[in-house]
Amino acid sequence: MENKFNRRKFLTRSASILGCSAAAFPLVSCITTASAPWDNRLVIIVLRGGMDGLDVVRPIGDKNYKNLRPGILAGSNLTKYGLDGFYALNPAFSALIPMWKAGELAFAQAVSTPYRSKRSHFDGQDILEAGTGLDVPDGRIKDGWLNRVLQTVPGVHAKTAFAVGRDQLQILSGDAPVLNWAPSTRLDISPASRSLLELIYHDDPLFQMASTEAMNLAQTLDANAMIDENGELPSQMSMEMMTDKAASKADAPRQLASFTAARLQEESRIASFSIGGWDTHNNQSRALKRGAGQLQSALLTLKKDLGPIWEKTTVLAMTEFGRSVRENGTGGTDHGTGGLMIMAGGALSGAKVHGKWPGLRDRDLYGGRDLMPATDVRSYAAWAMHNLYGIEKSLLESTIFPDLDMGRDPRILA
Amino acid sequence: MNNKSTYSAIRFGLGFSPNETPPSGADALLAQLTNVDLAANSFPITQFRDRAKLSVTYDKTNRARKTDKTKEPNFLAAKETLNQTKRADLLNSMAQPIYGPHGFRERLVMFWTDHFTTRAKRTVNEGLVSSFVAEAIRPYVAGNFTDMLLASTLHPVMLVYLDQNASVGPNSDFGISKSRGLNENLAREVLELHTLGVAGAYSQNDVRQLAELLTGLIGNVQRELKFVPSRAEPGSETILGTEYGGGLPSIDDIKLVLRDLAQHPNTAKHITKKLAVHFISDEPGDDILEKMSSAYTKSNGDFMAVYAAMLSHDDAWNNFGAKIKRPDEYLFSAIRALGVRQGTLLGMNKTNVSRLLLGPLALMDQPFQQPSGPDGWPEDAQAWTSPQSLAGRIQWAMAAPRAFRRSNIDPREFVKSALGDIASDNLRFAAKAAESRWEGIGLILASPDFNRR
Numbered sequence: 048m049e050n051k052f053n054r055r056k057f058l059t060r061s062a063s064i065l066g067c068s069a070a071a072f073p074l075v076s077c078i079t080t081a082s083a084p085w086d087n088r089l090v091i092i093v094l095r096g097g098m099d100g101l102d103v104v105r106p107i108g109d110k111n112y113k114n115l116r117p118g119i120l121a122g123s124n125l126t127k128y129g130l131d132g133f134y135a136l137n138p139a140f141s142a143l144i145p146m147w148k149a150g151e152l153a154f155a156q157a158v159s160t161p162y163r164s165k166r167s168h169f170d171g172q173d174i175l176e177a178g179t180g181l182d183v184p185d186g187r188i189k190d191g192w193l194n195r196v197l198q199t200v201p202g203v204h205a206k207t208a209f210a211v212g213r214d215q216l217q218i219l220s221g222d223a224p225v226l227n228w229a230p231s232t233r234l235d236i237s238p239a240s241r242s243l244l245e246l247i248y249h250d251d252p253l254f255q256m257a258s259t260e261a262m263n264l265a266q267t268l269d270a271n272a273m274i275d276e277n278g279e280l281p282s283q284m285s286m287e288m289m290t291d292k293a294a295s296k297a298d299a300p301r302q303l304a305s306f307t308a309a310r311l312q313e314e315s316r317i318a319s320f321s322i323g324g325w326d327t328h329n330n331q332s333r334a335l336k337r338g339a340g341q342l343q344s345a346l347l348t349l350k351k352d353l354g355p356i357w358e359k360t361t362v363l364a365m366t367e368f369g370r371s372v373r374e375n376g377t378g379g380t381d382h383g384t385g386g387l388m389i390m391a392g393g394a395l396s397g398a399k400v401h402g403k404w405p406g407l408r409d410r411d412l413y414g415g416r417d418l419m420p421a422t423d424v425r426s427y428a429a430w431a432m433h434n435l436y437g438i439e440k441s442l443l444e445s446t447i448f449p450d451l452d453m454g455r456d457p458r459i460l461a
Numbered sequence: 462m463n464n465k466s467t468y469s470a471i472r473f474g475l476g477f478s479p480n481e482t483p484p485s486g487a488d489a490l491l492a493q494l495t496n497v498d499l500a501a502n503s504f505p506i507t508q509f510r511d512r513a514k515l516s517v518t519y520d521k522t523n524r525a526r527k528t529d530k531t532k533e534p535n536f537l538a539a540k541e542t543l544n545q546t547k548r549a550d551l552l553n554s555m556a557q558p559i560y561g562p563h564g565f566r567e568r569l570v571m572f573w574t575d576h577f578t579t580r581a582k583r584t585v586n587e588g589l590v591s592s593f594v595a596e597a598i599r600p601y602v603a604g605n606f607t608d609m610l611l612a613s614t615l616h617p618v619m620l621v622y623l624d625q626n627a628s629v630g631p632n633s634d635f636g637i638s639k640s641r642g643l644n645e646n647l648a649r650e651v652l653e654l655h656t657l658g659v660a661g662a663y664s665q666n667d668v669r670q671l672a673e674l675l676t677g678l679i680g681n682v683q684r685e686l687k688f689v690p691s692r693a694e695p696g697s698e699t700i701l702g703t704e705y706g707g708g709l710p711s712i713d714d715i716k717l718v719l720r721d722l723a724q725h726p727n728t729a730k731h732i733t734k735k736l737a738v739h740f741i742s743d744e745p746g747d748d749i750l751e752k753m754s755s756a757y758t759k760s761n762g763d764f765m766a767v768y769a770a771m772l773s774h775d776d777a778w779n780n781f782g783a784k785i786k787r788p789d790e791y792l793f794s795a796i797r798a799l800g801v802r803q804g805t806l807l808g809m810n811k812t813n814v815s816r817l818l819l820g821p822l823a824l825m826d827q828p829f830q831q832p833s834g835p836d837g838w839p840e841d842a843q844a845w846t847s848p849q850s851l852a853g854r855i856q857w858a859m860a861a862p863r864a865f866r867r868s869n870i871d872p873r874e875f876v877k878s879a880l881g882d883i884a885s886d887n888l889r890f891a892a893k894a895a896e897s898r899w900e901g902i903g904l905i906l907a908s909p910d911f912n913r914r
Contacts, residue, residue: 164627165627167582167583168583169582169583170582183624183627183644183646184624184646186623186645186646186649186650186653186835187649189834189835189836213820213823213824215828215831215833217833217834220833226847226848226849227826227847227849228848228849228852229824229849231824232824232849232852232853232856233856234852234855234856236855236859237896237900239895239896239900240859240895240896240900240903240904243891243894243895243904244855244891244904244907246887246890246891247885247887247888247891247904247907247908247909247910248908248909249887250885250887251909253785253842253843253846253909254846254851254909254912257846257847257848257850257851258848258851258852258855260848261848261849261851261852261855264848264852265852294816294820375527376527376528377527
């Protein structure tokens, strides 16, 4: 078993390092790799549910902090993972400490979208992904900001950008071509059925092209992530419809990250996926651990699988809003405003918690209950787009992020 | 050489069923619409009023249990009732198109549901879209556009979805005392999506004026539709050159402008083109568009006249396969073709609903009742033949049928019963050549022949 696993793993690795291998990817054309409009890689992770930034990057230097969170912080080591003297990392995220020490992890505290009206997940995520400038949903803009970025760049082709996972990603939807794929998609069809499928799609170009691409994607996935715990390959004949649980497992953040890394090693330059489960109304000290585990595993998988390309990679993880500064009656926190953005990647300028700290006294709070947003989260994304892809400020402050004032460059990138 | 019953069943309905005789052509399709809506009676959906109460009770008991542990059983009971109702409404709303005897009516319900797109903003309210459809769409598909526009615009599910409850006249009593203002969302979509269309002759100022006129209108799960004069912007508004209101604020002014918008020439063109694009071709010919829009204008938006104009045109009966079935059409028509028993579908448990219906629809890029924006689902063939969307179909075709039916079906028979005279020679061969019967069924359901209409 052990041997088989290693050998398989080895084959996969070698294929990845070489960029392409006829044996592993018989149907993928390798010569187009150079046609991407740029070399930098960008991954946007949408953290759905409203991540409690105050509990991820803890402002232990603010003397009001502990009193606002007596239950959540009870028994937690506040100082063990100090970041810069003022902030400390929640121990649940400690697997990221090596990344922090390597200067490949940074944060922006007290950020938010312009959304202020009702603290609804649905509207909040719509506004985050649309990149709009109003404090309410803006009906005029129906595409996502990352798609608008693609619309401004010449040379974008269908594989430049990838939406990964079963969740809809409004951030990438729009007129620019984007491929999407959920790793939970299984096309383990018998060879005989596959050739019959090729026959019945033969005379229909739309179906023919789509099925060829689908088979390729399913196959690269098999090579990358489909090995089960015992190192066994999935049975060719297993054609069970997956249960939700099985699909969730196959679409777990680690798999999404692994699939994303495989795409970024080929022709793709931009990818996005979601990690949910941040809506920690109850028993937050436990609930946050789950999200922490998933996010860490996604980031560590990206770094590991991308290998040398990690150096050219920027990961931005954004959430629709932060959470109330005071804990609620059930050991959790409720929907708030100011929140946290997490940045990772070899392309970062170094380990730092960015952003102006607004304070936690009653009069510092937004609406008397939330962390006051000090910076528009879109400005970090905009500076990243400017510095990674050379997109003009004038375009970023109008078409891509309407009504945004980018302010000064926070220099998150090296 | 396809005959009219093939077109009637597949292009204008949800395909062949082993238990039904397909409609024979235009007259039979139109006759479906003048019949009693049997599917609505057989597969009833919970009324908005009753369904909304379950959401409210869920929230109330959820709040109560947080401060008082003894209230936990109340919450669990409310949650159970809510979930059972959600599942029953979900399965009934799928059973209507799958088992309903009037396929054209079902397809029209799906079309108009998409035209007036709504979506739940919270998990607890999922399924309320079914109530919206049952009340604001379904009863009107054989009626008049004006009535459907009024019913859908004034339904609480639409008001919540397009943020009308947040919109307050800035100079109304409520607006001044709470310093609140307009939210243009509903006004914009009424003009851009529901009536004139994005190319229509309206300006930003018309959007603004309509938004002002719509103030006062509120409705949500806590209360049904209500007009609150103290939230309404005082004074008259001018929309597309016509003045509305000016007296005491009243919902009648809103109904008046909606009636006028429904009769606008831009609306006639927008609505009829959308219908032709949905049923006939991504790029319908000028002649059929002209005939449909003039039928709309002459009849003041009477649907039967518009459908008759569409169905009496030659374009309705040639160029088979120009359109790709939407994933929901695909799924419903496949379950229908397989002859899955009603009891099997309606008795599905939560796990099976997720693995055989909801999960697959999401993989096909059409998560049920969750379009990503108010412009609804795309129409163009490319959108529904992305590698992901097609892979979702292939996966379902290969794996799901055997979960729905215990007894085998012979692919050589199935290719005839599911596709009539349209199966290609290659597909007939594949049906015979498959290694197993279920793989043969899968190939047929995954084929372009079955996925096009």
